[in-house]
Amino acid sequence: MFWQAVTLQLGYNATLVMLGAACLGVAAGVTGTFLFLRKRALVSDAISHATLPGVGLAFMAMVALGGDGRNLIGLLLGSAASAGLGLLCVNWLTRRTRLAEDAAIGAVLSVFFGFGIVLLTIVQTMSSGRQAGLESFLLGSTAGMLWNEAIVIAVGGALTLALVVALRRPMTLVAFDPEYAAATGTNVSRVDLAIMGLAMAVTVIGLKIVGLILIVAMLIIPPVTARFWTDRTEAMVIISGAAGGLAAYIGAAWSAVVPAMPTGPIIVLVSFAGFVLSLLLAPGRGVLAAVLRHRRFQARVHMRQGLLALAQGQPIYEGYTTRILRRHGLVSADGVATEAGRARASKALLDEKRWEIIRADQAMEGAAALYDGMRALETVLTSDQIAEVDAKLTGPEALA
Amino acid sequence: MAVRGLTVSYGEKPAVFSVDMTLTKGRMTAIVGPNGAGKSTLLKAALGIISPLAGQATVYGKPLKSQRHRIAYVPQRASVDWDFPTRVIDVVLMGLQRELGLLGRVRARHTAQAMECLERVGMQDFADRQIGQLSGGQQQRVFLARALAQNADLYMLDEPFAGVDAATERAIISVLKSLREEGKTVVAVHHDLATVAEYFDDIFLINTRKVAEGPVETTFTADNLNKTYGGRLAMAQIDQLELATG
Ligand SMILES: Nc1ncnc2c1ncn2[C@@H]1O[C@H](COP(=O)(O)OP(=O)(O)O)[C@@H](O)[C@H]1O
Numbered sequence: 345m346f347w348q349a350v351t352l353q354l355g356y357n358a359t360l361v362m363l364g365a366a367c368l369g370v371a372a373g374v375t376g377t378f379l380f381l382r383k384r385a386l387v388s389d390a391i392s393h394a395t396l397p398g399v400g401l402a403f404m405a406m407v408a409l410g411g412d413g414r415n416l417i418g419l420l421l422g423s424a425a426s427a428g429l430g431l432l433c434v435n436w437l438t439r440r441t442r443l444a445e446d447a448a449i450g451a452v453l454s455v456f457f458g459f460g461i462v463l464l465t466i467v468q469t470m471s472s473g474r475q476a477g478l479e480s481f482l483l484g485s486t487a488g489m490l491w492n493e494a495i496v497i498a499v500g501g502a503l504t505l506a507l508v509v510a511l512r513r514p515m516t517l518v519a520f521d522p523e524y525a526a527a528t529g530t531n532v533s534r535v536d537l538a539i540m541g542l543a544m545a546v547t548v549i550g551l552k553i554v555g556l557i558l559i560v561a562m563l564i565i566p567p568v569t570a571r572f573w574t575d576r577t578e579a580m581v582i583i584s585g586a587a588g589g590l591a592a593y594i595g596a597a598w599s600a601v602v603p604a605m606p607t608g609p610i611i612v613l614v615s616f617a618g619f620v621l622s623l624l625l626a627p628g629r630g631v632l633a634a635v636l637r638h639r640r641f642q643a644r645v646h647m648r649q650g651l652l653a654l655a656q657g658q659p660i661y662e663g664y665t666t667r668i669l670r671r672h673g674l675v676s677a678d679g680v681a682t683e684a685g686r687a688r689a690s691k692a693l694l695d696e697k698r699w700e701i702i703r704a705d706q707a708m709e710g711a712a713a714l715y716d717g718m719r720a721l722e723t724v725l726t727s728d729q730i731a732e733v734d735a736k737l738t739g740p741e742a743l744a
Numbered sequence: 745m746a747v748r749g750l751t752v753s754y755g756e757k758p759a760v761f762s763v764d765m766t767l768t769k770g771r772m773t774a775i776v777g778p779n780g781a782g783k784s785t786l787l788k789a790a791l792g793i794i795s796p797l798a799g800q801a802t803v804y805g806k807p808l809k810s811q812r813h814r815i816a817y818v819p820q821r822a823s824v825d826w827d828f829p830t831r832v833i834d835v836v837l838m839g840l841q842r843e844l845g846l847l848g849r850v851r852a853r854h855t856a857q858a859m860e861c862l863e864r865v866g867m868q869d870f871a872d873r874q875i876g877q878l879s880g881g882q883q884q885r886v887f888l889a890r891a892l893a894q895n896a897d898l899y900m901l902d903e904p905f906a907g908v909d910a911a912t913e914r915a916i917i918s919v920l921k922s923l924r925e926e927g928k929t930v931v932a933v934h935h936d937l938a939t940v941a942e943y944f945d946d947i948f949l950i951n952t953r954k955v956a957e958g959p960v961e962t963t964f965t966a967d968n969l970n971k972t973y974g975g976r977l978a979m980a981q982i983d984q985l986e987l988a989t990g
């Protein structure tokens with residue numbers, strides 16, 4: 345069953361939902377990366393909660409004008425307008441008052457959300473409100489999604505994506521170094537506005553599928569997941585988009601198979617599973633890699649100590665140290681240093697003397713902070729920095 | 745660059761008050777003053793990073809806005825998050841953004857240009873490192889390389905020698921001197937009074953207001969330092985400096 349869903353063989357409606365969700369997921373992952381890098385992830389929570397009054401007001405306005413209150417485009421426009429207002433409020437509160445941004449976010453989020461709930465309650469009591477189903481905007485609903493609704497989501501997602509691609513350079517620059525960006529003539533507040541505007545667009549587009557409470561997870565979890573796998577912004581954007589799209593696709597397929605399962609929460613859980621896997625398995629930043637790195641580090645410590653002992657003609661006491669030296673062919677079976685062992689030992693001793701100088705020198709504080717007792721110096725210092733250290737070396741090892 | 749009547753205030757207390765500053769082409773100027781004197785603020789306002797309450801900056805006689813591409817800024821190292829997912833070479837490429845435009849691809853010649861700038865600061869072997877893996881001095885060199893990539897005429901640096909190792913200090917000063925050789929203008933916030941005379945041609949003393957400005961030979965005097973630092977600089981310290989006696 346699940347397999348049928350994933351391969352889009354589960355009928356028209358499920359296919360529609362899954363493709364729409366995937367579009368949304370990619371757009372959210374890509375946009376969320378810049379929110380994350382600019383350290384504004386939580387503002388998107390304020391934005392999403394601020395959509396609710398707009399939904400209610402738009403419904404009332406459309407009914408009052410004699411139209412269908414449930415027209416998706418109308419509702420989305422309304423939600424965008426009130427989300428924009430919420431964003432302005434957060435900005436104004438942080439800039440013009442002494443409120444910190446987190447307090448401003450909390451205030452705006454709760455007030456707008458509360459007002460939205462009141463409006464929805466009023467809508468319920470309106471004569472035409474009975475089957476409005478506006479509360480589905482809270483947690484999303486994909487049951488009975490219409491073709492043109494899917495189109496709105498797909499087109500919106502594609503447009504957002506295109507804008508992110510076009511603006512990726514200024515957005516990266518502003519996120520990394522806003523002062524430098526301003527000095528080169530980039531309009532920082534306009535770029536910030538673009539980042540927030542794109543997040544707002546994703547939120548509004550995502551209202552139908554995941555709902556306003558959980559959309560923030562689609563903006564935040566994929567970039568956090570992606571950060572585990574790369575040290576480059578461009579790669580992070582791509583991985584985040586892929587992770588977001590995949591999670592949304594799988595989540596939507598799953599909820600299509602299991603009846604009565606809400607799409608939004610399932611997508612978030614799938615996305616979270618990806619995060620946990622990354623946390624455990626990612627090379628470099630993952631937990632498992634950290635454990636392995638610690639083991640290797642321990643081995644290197646023993647190696648270094650063994651080499652220094654060899655260089656200074658001291659005995660090696662620990663069996664583990666001897667085993668490591670043996671494994672690398674640095675000592676023979678009877679514990680005597682081989683030729684390679686002697687060469688490595690004297691290099692180790694030289695680096696050790698250099699480190700001593702680096703750590704004693706106030707001016708080298710920065711380099712000294714990287715001291716771990718066993719790194720090859722060339723990986724830490726530039727050649728002129730090493731020459732600087734060597735100039736201070738005295739004694740026979742200076743000639744080595 | 746010339747700055748006229750510049751006043752900047754965070755809230756009600758001016759950090760920089762009615763300051764005039766003139767930078768002479770082809771010379772190196774040190775901006776000197778105690779902590780909180782408004783040195784960084786002066787640079788940022790002159791660059792248009794923060795908007796002043798009053799005053800304006802002109803570059804080569806024209807308004808700043810039209811001349812931005814001729815200025816390269818090297819911010820204080822502490823101003824960015826060094827855990828940001830970006831490599832050394834990517835940071836230097838940021839200096840080429842004007843050339844790259846919004847959609848232009850990074851081509852081989854751009855990378856070559858960036859590598860050349862890294863070579864000038866001795867960091868070519870570190871191009872693929874994540875920036876957080878560098879020492880403080882190396883981070884400062886990367887910032888300088890990014891400024892070099894802009895190929896500007898005026899270089900403005902905020903405490904480029906703060907917390908860097910001796911080799912980096914020498915590498916940076918030799919790059920700055922080579923820029924001066926090319927006829928470019930350099931201005932740096934500088935905190936080490938002992939090296940002012942050795943490194944710089946001109947000095948600009950500030951403590952919220954301008955105290956003095958002019959060639960090091962005539963302006964770097966005990967009297968001006970006392971006016972700038974108030975009582976905070978011990979006479980013994982001043983005695984050790986190679987001061988002008990003008
Ligand atoms: N962003 C800011 N908000 C409020 N006050 C600031 C800000 N930046 C600097 N200041 C204040 O302005 C004054 C000048 O700061 P700054 O220009 O950084 O001095 P300097 O670089 O000479 O040490 C200081 O009193 C500082 O506390």
Ligand SMILES: [Mg+2]
Nearest residue numbers: 783784785902
């Ligand atoms: Mg400063």
